[in-house]
Amino acid sequence: MRYREGQDINNLQPESLTDGVSDITVAYTLIMAFIFIAMGRYGKQRWLIFWGIITIFMVICYYVIGWFDLL
Numbered sequence: 001m002r003y004r005e006g007q008d009i010n011n012l013q014p015e016s017l018t019d020g021v022s023d024i025t026v027a028y029t030l031i032m033a034f035i036f037i038a039m040g041r042y043g044k045q046r047w048l049i050f051w052g053i054i055t056i057f058m059v060i061c062y063y064v065i066g067w068f069d070l071l
Contacts, residue, residue, distance in 0.1 A: 030059050 033055035040048030 026059055026062060029055060033059065 033052045036048045036052030036055065040046065040050075040052060
C-alpha cells in the first residue's frame, strides 16, 4: 500500500469485517451444532453429538470473551 506525501498514516482506519459478518457466522455455526446433535441422536452416532456439544461450547466461549472485551 502506498501513501501520499504528507499523509498521516496513524489516522487511517483499520480494515475490518463488515459489521455483523462475524455474528452471522457464529449464528450459522450454532445452527449447525444443533443439526449435528439432532443427526447424531437420530443416527445413533455419538461422535456427531460430541462435536455438536463442543461446537456449542466454543460459540458460548466466543461470546463470553467478546463480552468481556467490551468492558
